[in-house]
Amino acid sequence: MNVKLKPLLKGMLTLVPGLDRILPQHKVGSTDLPEHCYFVWLKHLTMLYGKGINTIPDTFAELGPGESLGVGFAAMLSGANKYYAMDVKEYSNTPMNLKIFDELVKLFKARSPRPKQGWPNFDEYLDENLFPSKILTEEILAVSLSDERIQRIRSAIENLGVQQGELLVKYMAPWTDSSIIKKDSVDLILSHSVLEHVVDLEHTYQALYTWLKPNGIMTHQIDLSSHTITEKWNGHRAISEFLWKLVAGNRPWLLNRQPCSVHIELLKKNNFKIIGHLNRYNTDGIKRSELAPRWQTISDDDLNCDLTFIQAQK
Secondary structure, three states: OOEOHHHHHHHHHHOOOOHHHOOOOOOOOOOOOHHHHHHHHHHHHHHHHOOOOOOOOOEEEEEOOOOOOHHHHHHHHOOOOEEEEEOOOOOOOHHHHHHHHHHHHHHHHOOOOOOOOOOOOOHHHOOOOOOOOOOOOHHHHHHHOOHHHHHHHHHHHHOOOOOEOOEEEEEEOOOOOHHHOOOOOEEEEEEEOOOOOOOOHHHHHHHHHHHEEEEEEEEEEEEOOOOOOEOOOOHHHHOOHHHHHHHHOOOOOOOOOOOHHHHHHHHHHOOOEEEEEEEEEOOOOOOHHHOOHHHOOOOHHHHHEEEEEEEEEO
């Protein structure tokens, strides 16, 4: 059996009526760490700079922020005025968000270097201190980090959904209807290790297209691994459909198991222009002969791609 015993038991327990409400909640990534939020924002912002896009978005949206809204706060401290955070379940809380915001203010004021290298490597676009000073210039930061603006962002965090002058932080969980955001109103949409969890990918890509302004930009990092559910990084595609239902249990957003090519197809189907696409490959996984029937016809690229980074334009 490819699946580990612990995730299998967790999934099966969620199928017991009422038990899922008292089971320990799974920690959502590292979004409660200010340094991680800082890193994610700097990476996506800098990778866009590498494609010739060096403007700070006025309206920024994030899909799947997780335990905090820190990535969005980092965008606002860079100059964004409106931040929409959309999740399937309510994870974040205001006291934690305020603590993370205060730490992010310190990181930006210190022009702190990116906390780690990560993948893709974007150091070539950073200065000698590993900060994106070509994008976040002193002129931009003088405005975005002014004491008065920081206080107004803080007020927007304390009063989610209430406009504070030109500033707005709006948290929507769960989101199921694309009408929650006005059509053609968002400059930049970001997700980081989120789209691999989305159940209805087709509807989601349609919604992303609806929300973006003409020429608006999306940037997504998608983790195509099993998220340690199996011993091998791609072992989730060796699991039969019946066994996968037990692993997922009452957690439909666990993993959709879709390979990179499906995301590319949906981007093209929804009329996005792909302006950047990088794949990371890992051949230290299961072999084609071990694939479950559903996945036996996937390409070698899909079999071995464990991470993909995609930038697209409306």
